Amino acid sequence: MCKLTKLFMGTMLLVFSAITLAANEATSFAYPVRNQNSSPTEQSGNANGFVITQNFNTSSVYGGSVASPNGGWCGSNVNLSLLPQTDEATCKQNNGKWVYGHTGVDLSTSGACGGEIKAIANGVVEFSVGFSGYGYLLKIKHTLPNGRIIYSLYGHRNSMMMSAGQSVARGDVVGHIGNTVGVNGETGGACHLHFAIFDQAMPPPTTPVGYVYDDKTGVTLSGNPITPNIIRYFYDPLLFINDRNNEWQAILPGTGYWSVNFSSTQSVTTRTAYVVNSAGDAKSLQSAVDAGWISSDVYWWNGSSWMHYTNPRPIDSYTISTGVTYAFGMLRTDLTLRWFTPGNNYLDARWRQDMSEFTNVNASLGFGRGLRETYSNDPNWDVTYGITYMVYEQTVNGTMYYATVAVAYSKADPLVRYVQYYNPQTSVWSGWVRVYQLISFSFFRLMPKTRLPIVDGFFIWR
Ligand SMILES: [Zn+2]
Known part of the structure; x- marks a missing residue:
């Protein structure tokens, strides 16, 4: 009889100093000043103690009424000669380009x-x-x-x-x-x-x-x-x-297959997972496969049986979907599985990152991460949602267009958000697509092949 140990707790764990780290490997991150576990913000009196006096920013704008992010410099669009260092309004009058990059x-x-x-x-x-x-x-x-x-x-x-x-x-x-x-x-x-x-x-x-x-x-x-x-x-x-300050971890004290069940409404990819052994060596899932730590096989439960992917992919390229139970095979007895969890702070930065990632993934459409033009946010766009969007310069076959990428976020839960894209060549919006994020997950050991309910609502396979 198997001990029905609840092997994973469904809460975020801070893992600072939790294990001995192999030399020089960067498995967790902390802030560079004062209280390293809490972030500096733009607000004074925050828990860190340091204040952001100029934020990260790669946008720029010609004229218009876009609210200014931090700082800015005026330059001419025509010959890039520096206009007199002056105020934004004067810059716009002179058809200059106000640049915010940092x-x-x-x-x-x-x-x-x-x-x-x-x-x-x-x-x-x-x-x-x-x-x-x-x-x-x-x-x-x-x-x-x-x-x-x-x-x-x-x-x-x-x-x-x-x-x-x-x-x-x-x-x-x-x-x-x-x-x-x-x-x-x-x-x-x-x-x-x-x-x-x-x-x-x-x-x-x-x-x-x-x-x-x-x-x-x-x-x-x-x-x-x-x-x-x-x-x-x-x-x-x-x-x-x-995104790397908090992470989920599960200690897996044994070999065999372990199922992963995401209790969240959202999904993630296996790229953000890694395993650590008892010596503190950390490997991505693919590196762990290569080293013989874990199996390359991934299974998923279709409601009645375990399905093996007919076209197995690199183990770090799977999308882990909500509500689906997956199984990963552990070939060592001393592994801890960890998953980075995108953080809840910097919602504004999170949305900007969503849009940057969209343009990176869709580089074939002509996007470039450095080609952002303007950034705008309307928190009262809709009864339920706020909206934030960027206008991007997009070059297709040598012609420059202005494309828009927008993120709509729930006012009740700002991490619930959708992205869509306006194609300036066809004048068509792509339709909203949910942006996924890991919220929680739990682990169970898999043994062949009978499903037994256990008292706290988890399941074990044997
Ligand atoms: Zn600086």
Whole structure:
């Protein structure tokens, strides 16, 4: 008789310090300042203690009445020569282009200097240098469980702390808030941290702090040469952490097949899952298959029997649908299965990310992540829903169109949301499609082949 142990609890678990991590592997993330488990926001008095003084942003706009995000610079659409640094209204009168791009977030406590800057995850220092526009700049390389590399950047530190090749653990102090802007630590402006995350091995950004310029031509404003080709690799860094700050985990103390049942109304993909062994080594599902940790087979329950996919795919390419029970085979006895859970903070950033991901996935339509034009939000669009949308430049066969991607979100539950796309070539809206997100799931061990109800409503297979 099997012990009917409830093996998974249907609540989110913070997993900080829960296990010993293999050296340098970035399996969980935390914020770079003050209280690392709670995010800086634009509101003062938040639980973190730091405030966002300039947000992540890649939009730009010609004239019009779009509300301004943070900051902005005026440039001409015609020859990209810099119009006089002036106000937005004057810029619009002169048919200039008001540009808002910022490849990271600026975090500050009322301009105070000296606060600690902490590593967001395990990693290795790529460089610690004096850099024009960033001052004493630190770049850390992080290896995700699936082998992907991302980098975090920390600008304007008050000293040249750290050096290339040093290993860091999440939470290590790697600098202090400063206002350095020059290669030799020359200072200027208020003390703050410029913090960014990007996912390509590329040279450090060149000169001031990553302001994108003309995303139509790809030509950059003098002194701000961050091109769309570069900015498209940047993430909204606080959202990136928010999505990885909490995660679901299930400890699976045994081999054999385990079923996964999603109790949410939404689905996810297996790309965001990974497994960790008792030594703390983490692998994506595909890497775990390759290493012989788990089976490549995935099954699903059709209501009366287990179905094996007739065309098995890479194990990290399945969509896990709501209300369907899946089975994964564990070939070791010491595995913990984890699933990143998109966070509940930064709803605005979450919606923007939905739209960016839509354009990335639909690149064949001509979208480019760096080609965003405007961003607008109407929280009272409908009785039940608010709407947020972006206008994108879209080039098809050499012709430029303005396309729209919109996200409608429930006022009652803003993570319940739908996306659709306006095709400017056909003047047709695509229709709303639900954007899915993992809310909860539970695990049961599978044994062949009789279904037995257990007292708390879970099921076990034997
Ligand atoms: Zn900045």
